[in-house]
Amino acid sequence: MVLELHIWGPAFGLPSLDAQCLAAVFYFQKSLPAGAWSLVPSSNPNVSPLGELPALRDGKTWVAGFGNIVEYLRDTSNGDHDLDRDLNESQQADSIAFSSFLESRGQPLLDLTLYVSSDNYFASTRPALADILLWPDSWFVPHLLREKAKKRSEHLGLSSLDVDTAREDKDEDVGLTAHIPKSLRKPRQTVSSLIGRNVQKNRFRLDAATADFLDPLLERLGDQKWLLGDTVSSVDCLTIGYLALLQTPQLPQAWVKEAFQKKYVKLSQWASDQTSRVLGTSHRAASPLKQQIGDRNTKSDLPWQIPPQRTSQQILYSVLESCISAMPVIGNAYKPSEISHLQGPGDLRQKKQSQLIIIQRQREVYVPVLVSTLAAVGILGVLSYKGLLLLPRPFAKPRGRDFGEAGSLLGLI
Structure with missing residues (x-):
């Protein structure tokens, strides 16, 4: 039976706008033969009972999440579809550590870049989601994704990149300066200028978060072809998934891309080469009306399968x-x-x-x-x-006769 890999749809010229989905596609391209699997841009987590993408369907069995999918392929194929089968014990330990590192450091940085930053979200991420989501998901799913991204990255203390936070700060400033004479007030700033000011103010933290994620990867890669040795592993797939989404989109606030160009050129080139070679280029979003997936000029054909139209x-x-x-x-x-x-x-x-x-x-x-x-x-x-429905009312309890003191004396009620 052909395996079905359900993912978030294409965006920014990539097969998916989710890092783990990109990693799963990369893994399948490297581990499974052609015709053994199909790629379904469902863009709907509820397509599987687990409510999560990427999701693998093997007959009646559903598996969700990149790590679980890798584990499932390893167990069901006796290691034939396991990219980590040639790793020694030390490399396997490094693989576990780096996978945890990628999700704990790379995901919050990606959340800041695509969702928390209002400039990037409204200019790039929100339109990309609109292209792959059907009604009514296009109404509420983008908001839910952004709220989850804010929660995952709130420990970095960079929530001021959000326009709502900028508006709150602006309202507080207006209240404090209400009693200052107009001649002494500073020029009133717009929300856009406040966002720009917040980006500049937080640039040190942004650069620190970027370096905290990219420095260990650059050091680990060194002069090797892959992170853990001479052959590709699941860690390479997950790394390329995050790096591709961090450097490919054209964003108004592109601090991560600037860091790639200035300090991490080698890492950027490695990720770009592997992405174009394995995943292809110029993937287009699946239009709900035209039902077109991919691009005829892609360098690497993916086994796209159009999701069925919903009733x-x-x-x-x-x-x-x-x-x-x-x-x-x-x-x-x-x-x-x-x-x-x-x-x-x-x-x-x-x-x-x-x-x-x-x-x-x-x-x-x-x-x-x-x-x-x-x-x-x-x-x-x-x-x-x-007035067509008359609800029954409880009957009043009949009151007994009262004979006063005589009744009390004789025990009458």
Whole structure:
């Protein structure tokens, strides 16, 4: 059976706008033969019960996340599709350490670049998401992705790159200067000028975060062809996924790209060469109307498969899912977070898949139950308002006869 790799769609001339999705595509290109897999730009995490991309579908089995997908291919192919099979114990330890390093340092830097920075988000990232998302996902998914990116990168203390934060600072300044004579006030600044000022003010932190991520990679690469030796490994795939997204997009605030050009030329050239050689170039977003994926002039053909068009019922289901997920209590129970990893040999994976099926069925019940409940409450409310529904009233308790002091004396009620 042909494996299906579901990813976020193309953007910035790359096969995907997500680093782990790019890493998964790179891994598949290097480890699987042609015809053994297909690439589906679903751009919808709910396509799998795990609610995460990249997601691998092998028959009835779903695996999500780059690390879990690599582990699954290793276990199910007896090592034939394992790029780490030639690593010694020391290199395997380095692979684990560098994978953790890439996600802990590279992802926050990528979040700052594409999502937290208002200039970059509204000029580049938001339009790229609009090209790959269908309605109604295009309404709420970009906002959700940006909020997640802000939370992942908030420890860096660079939230002022966001225009909303700049507006709050601006309002505070206006309140403080309200009582200062106009002749002594500084010229009023626009939000754009505030953002530019915040970028300059935070440039030291931005450069430090960039160096904190790129310096170890440059040192590790050295004069080697790959990070861990003479052959490609999963760490190389993940590294190229992050580096490609950090240096390829044309952004208004391109501090990372400037760092590549000034200090990390060798690392930049290595990532660019591998990206164009393995992933190809000039990938275009899949238009919901034209259903065109990729570009005929790509140097490396990827096994693109057009995702099926969603029915009106699926669109309605997506809207209701979004509403349910936003609810404080029900939303947490609705998210498939009970199974975060689907890895492990044999029986353990089958057990987790069985649990996953049960959770998916429970989630599918929530929407009809919620719709039925809301419809019933609405109908009862309308009927009651129109006076067509008379609710029964409790009968008043009959009061006993009171004979005063005589009744009390005789015990009569």
